[in-house]
Amino acid sequence: MLQKKICMVGGFAVGKTSLVRRFVQSIFSETYLTTVGVKIDKKSVALPDKTVDLILWDLAGEDDIGSFRVSYVRGATGLVLVVDGTRAATLAVALTLRERVEAEFGAMPFVLLFNKSDLADRWAISDGEINELRQRGWQIYLTSALSGEQVDDAFRQLALMVTK
Amino acid sequence: MIEIARNVDPDYRAQFEAVPTADPRMETLRQLLVSREISELSRVTHLLNEPEQLAAAVGDVLPGAAARAPHSQLGEALAPAVERAVQRSIQKSPRTLTDILYPVFLPAIRKSIGEKIDQTFQSLNETLRHIFTWHGLKWRLEAWRTGASFSEVVLKHSLVYRVEHAFLIHRNSGLLIAHVTADNATSEDPQLISSMLSAIQDFVKDSFNEKEQSGLDTIRFGDLRLWSEVGPSATLVSVIRGNPPEELHEIVRDVLLRIHEGSSQALVDFDGDSSQLAGVEAQLQTCVELKQEGSNAGFPWLVAASALLLLSLAGGWFFLSWQSGQRWQTYVSRLETEPGIIVAEQHVSGGQFYIAGLRDPLAADPQSLLSGTEVDPAQVHSQWQFYQSLEPEFVLKRLTASLAPPETVRLSIVNDRIIAEGEAPESWIDRARVAAQQLSAGGPVFDISGVRDVSPEVREAERWQAYVSRLETQLGIVVAEQKIRDGQFYIAGLRDPLGTDPQSLLSGTQVDPARVHSQWQFYQSLEPEFVLKRLTASLYPPDTVRLSIVNDRIVAEGEAPDTWIDRARAAARQLSAGGPEFDISKVRDVSPEARAAEHWQYYVSRLEAQPGIIVAQQTVRGGHFYISGLRDPLAADPQALLSGTKVDPARVHSQWQFYQSLDPKFVVKRLTASLTPPKSVQLSIIQGRIVVVGEAPANWINRARAAAEQLSADGVVLDVSQLRELDLVELNHLRQAIQTTDIFFSSGKVVPGPEQMPVLDRLADQIKEFAQSARKSGVTARFMLTGHSDATGRETANASISAARAEAVRALLNKRGVAPELLLVRGAGTFEPAVPENSQAGSSTNRRVSITVNLD
């Protein structure tokens, strides 16, 4: 049995819970129920040479960095940083949360998700900005919990990264 | 030899005194042979004789001797002395011993007291249950045999528990290292449980600022207990069903210790790959094999005895806190049984109660449950995290909110499943299906198979049938035929014009009126109600006649003129063919004169009841009515009162004299008209007296007093004692400012010079402000402009100059926006000089317009 603890990190209502549900249960719902505290899910990912159980800790989104409960991240081996592509400010939130986690527990593998890619007409992040982040060697995905696009790819990539 | 003896013991010396010592050779020999022994012996003798030296010597060897002595004997020999010593020490100062023991026992005592109390209560309950049973007798025997207390024996035998699961959880990441299950125990995904448990621990730690090392001890879910033992790298959580003894902690702790010893490096290096730790499962297995039989381990007598010692010392304090603790426990167990509330941890420390856990937002508020428990809410510190309970009731509530089921659907809980039954449109069923799928992950089953899909057509047809059957039960409507074709509704039949309109019955049936095609033929229904309606419409019965249905007959009762009775009789004859009977035998004939006289009497009595009207006399003569009397001008007009009495005004001849009624109501009306009280004053009538309450300007109060005096002569009390003078404090300085302002003039001029313009500007502003504030308080401010002249020139000229100056100032103020009706003008000539008139300065100071403020 190989397991890895993964934390979903990002601002308020960016779609962390929706992404987990899409990935674990293949469903999506329009209704928004904010996460309180933490929600835990599990999904087995079959990799070429082994199978890993991802234990997904879906943390409550905090736009206010001060109230982020960093202690939930202890022992995690990877992060899913989630940004709401229709709200540019959530990028800064995700990056700050990552810094906060790294300061506490050191660097760890992560994937950066620009979510809600189905809302093209309200998209608020420029391609230039995304490319610039890719230049840093970051793994970036434009996901949609609604359509499921790129969701599996992103989690699978992180599974590879944390089992290397 | 004798010498030696002599030297060693004085008694011997005396005994051998007789032996001659004088032989010098003997002496020499002695010196040669034993001089060293002699000196050694004398040193030893000396030692034994000197208590201080002896003590020092024994002291040197005592520890060694004690260590080497046979333990049992030494213990026995020392026991009485030590006991006495301790006794003495306690008698002298109990503190010393307490201080010494304090650090040793406190942690143990703290723990033991709780456990002991728990156990005592358990045992009490059990004792009561077992006291008369066969077991009871057997256990009494055992207690007598072993010397243990009866309750202890009962306790030992009645603890029933089983460790169903053991989870070994990596402390750092919350990942599951190993999990074992007792036979036929079930659980959800252990990996998830493991992570959730550590999330709860994180949460509690954060919430209560607990120290790193101390983990969450116990969580209870009804019959299940989660015990967690925290080790350096891993936490062992055992899930226990039943009532485990405290010693189990020790056993579990031991297993955890051995796991750490055996695999410490692998635990530290654990990165989610549990294959490295395969061996620990076997060790965990020993935990789940624990059951009631394993609980025979000895009772911690020493700890319990010390606990009891301290318990008795702390008696009083303990009882009180125990009592409040009991109340607290009652509250906690109430919370635990509350659906949608999970108590994660609770403890009592320093008289304060701490509780933490999860609650569903739809569950009862833990705070509100406090009321009635006698637990002081101020001592309760709660930390609740919201979560979504998966208990069926809560899921039901949430589903009801999110799915908004139509009225035709009923949601209910049957055997922990949520069942939807009824009919719904397809779109709703789809949404419900999605919800059911979402729920399937962990939540209760949401069964929507009992919901029928209703097509709009079927629904409409049902509604149409409902409408038709409603029409059929309607009186005065006969449905001949009806059908539905191509979504259109057709109906034909008979209806009485007086019956309900079939069209109007459509409303509320949800049948689309545009698709209804009706053909109604009118007919006259002979049902009594319809006949009654028709009679009422055609006969116009007077108010004095009442028509009603008695046993299918229509009965008329009351009084009517003979003309009406004739018409009614004709109608009754017409009806007799086939219709219901119309019985007019109970209608009395009334003459118009009698009727008119009755009406007149009614009018007169109405007048007499009227305040402010006094009827002196009235008569009826030759069909005419005469009345005379007194009326207050403020009373109701007798003429106007005629309307609605059916008395013909043309036949009424009235003679009214005006008078002033002393009825307080009228007096108040008159006072209001004549005194025009300011808004801040209220007139009211209290027990026949008129009471004036409020604030008013002084001169209004004076007028009210004068009125009160006048009225008292007529015997009417006008109480002005509660009037207070209006105190416009905030306006006083403004008033002061206005009244000390003077407008000055050059000699012989009636228009002030340009240097006075700023003064006028300011004055105008002040007057406006004052007038406005006064109005807000309900009084009117008026400003008297008084013109003055100096004493040069003729008196008549001076008088007119002074008046002209006041007029000029009024015009100038008016130009600056002051309402002219607020300004009063007056010329004082030379009669009110500001200063004596005998100098240049005096004259110029007196040529002025001064202002006074009046309120009314």
Ligand SMILES: Nc1nc2c(ncn2[C@@H]2O[C@H](COP(=O)(O)OP(=O)(O)OP(=O)(O)O)[C@@H](O)[C@H]2O)c(=O)[nH]1
């Ligand atoms: N169109 C669209 N909407 C999305 C997507 N992902 C999430 N949403 C919507 O965004 C809202 C918030 O989603 P959540 O998944 O609850 O967000 P969250 O990050 O878990 O929020 P918190 O738990 O409050 O931090 C919900 O109404 C979702 O339906 C997406 O990819 N596309």
Ligand SMILES: [Mg+2]
């Ligand atoms: Mg969420």
